[in-house]
Amino acid sequence: MTIDQPTVTQPAPGGAIRTLRRRAPVIALSLVSVLSAGVVLAQVLQQPKPVHTASVDAARPAAPVKLDTVTVQRGEIQQTVEAAGKLQLYKFVDVSPQIGGQVKDVLVQIGDTVKAGALVVEITPTVQPAKVESNRAQMARLQAELSDQRAQLDFAELQFKRQTQLKAQNATREDAFESSRMGVSSASARVDSINAQIRQVEANLKIDEDSRQHAQVLAPIAGTVVAINAHPGQNVGPGQPAAPLLRIADQTKMTVQARVAEIDVTRLRRGMTATFTTPGYPGQHWTGKLRQVMPIPADGTGEQGKETFYNVLFEVNNPDQQLMSGMSAQVQFIVSQSQDALLLPVRALGAADADGMYAANVIDADRKVSPRKLKIGLRNKQNVQVLSGLSAGEQVLVGKLPAPAPAPVVQPAKAPSA
Incomplete structure (x- = not known):
């Protein structure tokens, strides 16, 4: 049987010290517990509050959808037939000998400009x-x-x-x-x-x-010497089938010979305007009037398995003699045109219905879309002429309407843990 001994407190200073040492472990343990609890509470207070992501996304405004639009404008439109061509001499004379003899002298060179009646060749x-x-x-x-x-x-x-x-x-x-x-x-x-x-x-x-x-x-006409076949000492005669002595051409006017496909040649008429460009002078345009459509196919066309083309002729003034025979030409025959037309790019035009009307979507200032039915007139590769259904300045949507953005998914917010 154990009898607990009472604790005796000594009055001496040393006894006091002994009493404190016995209680120190208990006090330290209690202090650690209190500090630990404080740290946990502070961490709980400093944790961010749970955010309801669905609510924030719903409150944020959606970015506007980018739309590809074009503006209806007024301008000129031309409906054309395109063809490739070559420049030719419009007026020229081949100078041949009128008597038999021997060429004594050739008094001109290729490129020389001569007047009518000028001496060009002497024959003995x-x-x-x-x-x-x-x-x-x-x-x-x-x-x-x-x-x-x-x-x-x-x-x-x-x-x-x-x-x-x-x-x-x-x-x-x-x-x-x-x-x-x-x-x-x-x-x-x-x-x-x-x-x-x-x-x-x-x-x-x-x-x-x-x-x-x-x-x-003598030179029969005024012009430019474009070819010479004679040389001193050459025997010539009026009945010989040789080449002419020389050729003189009036280059102040040129002829354009264009090759037009049979599918397009029926749209051409005499007197219609024709324009062309040539690679030698980029950016420059020349204009003339259609003179003649040759009624027979061009050489080498229309044969078995080949497309048929027809030669179409027109003249163009060449006062500065910039154009030369043999130059290539990209020709456009203007079938019809309108000077002040409502123009819409072809890519903004929808499909035609059974009545020949075309669909288009117009975007107003509030970005609302309204469908329209358009009546179309002239058209080319870039634009169409709008006869009814649109006004100048209106915005037309290119392509199909964009699909609406999916609705945001709202997830319930999680409750904070105890």
Whole structure:
């Protein structure tokens, strides 16, 4: 049996110290418990309050959906037929020799500008100068014989007139009268013969003169020398199938020959406006009027398995001679056009219904969408002409309406743990 001993407190200072040492572990344990509880409470107070994510997302405004729109505007629209073409000479002359001979000199070069009547080539004719002088001498001799024969004819006529008077007076013989009459006839025949010979010599002299004149080849028109086939020493003749001596062209006007597909050529009419560009002068445009649609297919087209094309011709002024033969051209024939039309890009146009009306969606200032029915006129690859259903300045949606954004999912907030 154990008897608990009472605790004796010593009055001495040392006893007090012993009493405190016995109680120190109990006090320290109690203090640690209190501090631990304080830290836990502080952590609880400092924890963020649970946030209801669904409520915050619902309160935040949704970002606006970006819409692809175009503005209806007024402007010019053209409906065209496009074709590829080449530039050609509009007016040119091939200069050929008119006499036989040898080229003595070529007085021009390719690219030279000449006036009408200018000397361009000299030819030495095959006609010999001695022959020319012989014809002239023969002409002089015949002229002298003609003068003598006319004098004899005048004398014969006087004799015949006298014999006629004497015969009326029965004062001459019959044979004398007949002889005078035959003298007149003979003299007149000799005059006619000499005149015939003179005409023959005149013809020969004219040939000689023409040969002399044709030996100097003159430019028949004013223009530019674009080709030369003659060279000094070359033998030429009027009947030879050789190339012409040279070619002179008037380049102040050019012809455009365009190749148009058969599916489009039926839309073209004489006099309609045609424009074209050429790679040599980017950004520049030339304009002319359609002159002719050739009624037969272009060479090399329309055969088995090949598309048919037709040549279409029109002229364009070329005062500065910028354009040259052989240049390529991208041609547009203006079938129809409108100067002040309501224009809408093709990509903003919907499908056509059974009545030929087209659907479009218009966006107003409050971003509300309203469907419209449009009546369309002219159209090309970029724009269409709106005849009814829209006004200038309205915004038209491109493509389909955007799908509405999904509604936010609201999740219940979790209660804080105890």
